[in-house]
Amino acid sequence: MTLRENDPRSVGGYRIESRIGTGGMGVVYLGRSASGRVVAVKVVHTRYADNAEFRARFRQEIVAARRVSGAFTAPVVDADPEAERPWMATAFVPGRTLAERVDEAGPLDWHALRRLGTELAEALREIHRAEVVHRDLKPSNVLLLEGEGDDGAVRVIDFGISRAADSDVRTQTGMVMGSPPFMAPEQFSRPHEVGPAVDVFSLGAVLVYAATGHSPFEAENAYLAAYNTVHGEPVLGGLPEPLRPLVSSCLAKEPADRPTSGEVLERLAGLPEELPDEERTDTEQPSRVPVTVLSEPATPPSEPKRRRSTSRLWAALAGATLLVVAGAASVTVVNDDPASTVDQADQAGSQATPSGATPAGWKPWHNALEPDEDEAMSFGPACTPDALGVFCSSEQVALMRLNPATGNVDWTKSMSRKQVSSFSLSEPVVHEGLVFVNSADRSEGVDAFDGRTGKRLWRLRGPLGEFDHLGGVLVVRLDELGTSDTARYAAYEPRTGEELWRRELTATSSSPFYEGPEGTLYADLRGGSGGIARLDARTGRTLGSVEAPKGDLWLATVHDGTAYYARWEDDTGVSAAFFVQDLGSGKTRRIDFPWSVEPEAPPLVHGDTMYIFDYGNETLLALDVERGKPLWTSSRELRVFSEPAFHEGRLYVTMPDTSILALDPGTGKEIGRTSPSFDTQGRSFEELTPSSVPPLLAGGVLYGVSGPGIFSVADVP
Structure with missing residues (x-):
């Protein structure tokens, strides 16, 4: 693979010649030392270099690889885990992975299969003797050497998620550490308790793959493969009969029922050199488990002991007591539109496209939002698309609209150049032709614009907190985020800025309000005397409430009168279960996951299906919330x-x-x-x-x- 423009040309004194491949933690390059020695150099991805957990995991990989360097692994030549981008160099092993070999030439014959099993078992025996557990033995981590005298010899590579027996490093990201469908059942349900038996399970799965071209727990996606591994029986297909008893014991659900790697080696040594024709079985195709056969998901980890401590978007919320506050706050409504904030004519956007209609003259377009040569303007991701156009904000431009037909700028509103100690920037909130953004005076306030003309309608002077359009009103936190659990909130008429009501919440959450049906809001009142309250959006009057489920739960979202809570595990920032509560009756149901997920954003709910973006595993999960069962997961x-x-x-x-x-x-x-x-x-x-x-x-x-x-x-x- 040729080098890319941003690839390094030298790492640790090794000249980089080409790419070998890319893995979850980094890129592997073909390198050469000053003396001409060829090495494989693994360099951690830039995005992980500053992550203390990944750096610790990489140090662990280096230690593990050095401990097990031997006849069946690639020995470590050099490494620097403290470099700006940590790296490790191992002896270069010319050959193809088992996955590539099977993909190109089909399943192995008996001689190659017997040799593969024997050398893999011996490699695992040496790895386990060094008190290391590989945890990710799969066809792409098994190299088959090429060359005279070595053709077909086995090397085990990639100790990126291995664990030394005396290591204290523990996964904190919520990632599923391994590769379905070659993982053992306990890696899904008890990931912190894995031992050498997981490698034996993976060995059995790899042998089935080598003999048949598919895993014994193959499925349409990783989620179903995980389910099959935990609950289903292995599909052995055309696995030769002499191997079946051994492989079946390797694939036992309970770790204690599996042989050790040394015992596997002994039993493989007793297999015949030749395979009689009458003992061969016809190759079977891997079975596909339909979604309808799913019953109960795997057992999740135990109940968390404390709330996750993090600043991510999905922050755990504490509840609050809702109190009426008397007195006025220093919030001013401004209905003028000073010329100092207008760069282009307001009438430029008067010919707006109706919602749902294709813009006249539209053609595919893209806009990098690059600044003018004489203006330092750098737009981040603070953009919101709408049928009226795409609305964007930056530190230099309060608001701009891109034409929906051409992508060209229709109009812009300047940001004050006044120097301030801090400045936050939120994505524009767009609703029914109105756009709400951080105020152009840099006071941390809120400006309301007409999205068609660009005319500013009104302003709330800051400093203020978060704001959102919910239940037909604009809900604004009147206090900045701080150490206090008490904060004031107010609701405003979106077009005029008229204040409708004001309340005080004792809460650690910056966003305790959620959209309700027909002009109502839901408020998270946990932590005080209430549960989840339903409010009239225009008056703030409490219409009713239900008691929330107990435990360290985060109210992830509310949709169509139903609340969805995530349950956090220990201190990992991941969730093993969701709780679904009918906010009319208060009844609650639980949905378990076969592994812990790391949601990056509130789930999307449509009908009876909940879609969760699992950031840790880079997949989208779909669950039937009515039956509490998984439906599918996207491909990893x-x-x-x-x-x-x-x-x-x-x-x-x-x-x-x-x-x-x-x-x-x-x-x-x-x-x-x-x-x-x-x-x-x-x-x-x-x-x-x-x-x-x-x-x-x-x-x-x-x-x-x-x-x-x-x-x-x-x-x-």
Whole structure:
């Protein structure tokens, strides 16, 4: 693989010649020392270099690889875990992975299969004698050497998630550490308790793959593969009969029922050199487990002991007591529109496109929002697409609108250049032709604009906290975020800025309000005498309440009169279960996951299905909330993408390469995808990470926000 523009040309004194491959933690390069020695250099991804956990895991990989270097592994030559981008060099092993070998030439014959099993078992015996557990033995981590005298010899590589027996490093990200469908059942249900037996289980699965071309727990996606591993029986297909008893024992559900790697080696040594024809079985195709056979998911980890401590978007909320506050606050409504904030004519956007209609003269476009040469203007991901256009904010521009047909700038509103000690920037809130943004005077207030003309309608002077359009009103936190649990909130008429009501909440949450039905709001009152209250959005009057479920739960979202709570594990920031509560009756149901997920954003709920973006495993999960059962998960090959959106019977997500992917919401299968709107060749991961803003479909046109910029494309056929 040729080098890319941003690849290093030298690492630790080794000249980099080409790429070998890319893994979850880093990139592997072919390098050469000054003396001409060829090595494989693994360099940690930039996005992980400053992550203390990943740096610790990489140190652990180096230690583990050094402890087990021997006849069946690639020995460590050099390493620097403290470098700006940590790296490790191992002896270069010429050959193909088992996955590549089977993909290119089909299943192994008996001689090659017997040798593979014997050398893998011996490799695991040496690894386990060094008190290391590999934890990710799979076909792509098994190298088959090529060359005279070594053809077919086995090397085990990639100790990236291995664990030394005396290591104190523990996974804190919530990632599923391993690769379904080659993982042992306990890796899903008890990930911190794995031992050498998980490698024996994986050995059995790898042997089935080598003999048949498929895993014994193969399924349409990783989620179902995990379910099959925990609950199903292995599909052995055309595995030769002499291997079946041994492989079956390796694939036992309970670790104690599996042989040790040394015992596997002994039993393999007793197998015949030749396989009689009458003992062969016809090759069977891997079975596909339909979604309808799912029953109960795997047992989740135990109840958490304390709340996750984090500043991520999904922060755990404490409850609050709702109190009426007397007296006025220093919030001023301004209905003027000073010329100092207007850069272009307001009438430029008067010919707005009706919602749902394709803009006249539309063609696919993209806009990188690059600054003018004489103006330092740098837009981040603070953009919100709408049928009226794409509205963006930055530290230099209070608000601008991109034309929905061309992507060109219709108008801009300048940001004050006044120097302030701090300045926050939120994505514009757009609702029914109105746009709400951080105020142009840099006071941390709120400005309301007419999205069609660009005319400013009113202003709330700051400093203020978060704001959102809910229940037909604009709800604003009147206090800045701070150490106090007490904060004031007010509701305003969106078009005029008239204050409708004001209340005080004793809460650690910055966003305790949620959309309710027909002009109502839900307020999270946990921690005080109340539960979840329903309020009249225009008067603030309490209409009723229900007691919330007990425990360290986060109210993730409210949809159609139903509350969805995430339960945090220990201090990991991941969730093993969701609780679903009817806010009319107060009845609560629980949904368990087969592994712990790390949600990056509130779930998307449509009908009886909940879609969760699992950031830790880079997948989208779909669950039937009515029956409390999993439906599907997206392929892990999709990697990172934006939060999902539901439009006209499809799910849409923005991909890092600036394409938009359409999925069938019932099966998770790809319907199609658009071509990338930007040339992303050579861009770093950070540059390609999509915005949290999901794609918008309006009039057969898709609008997306990504690291490289904003774009508009035709919907997937």
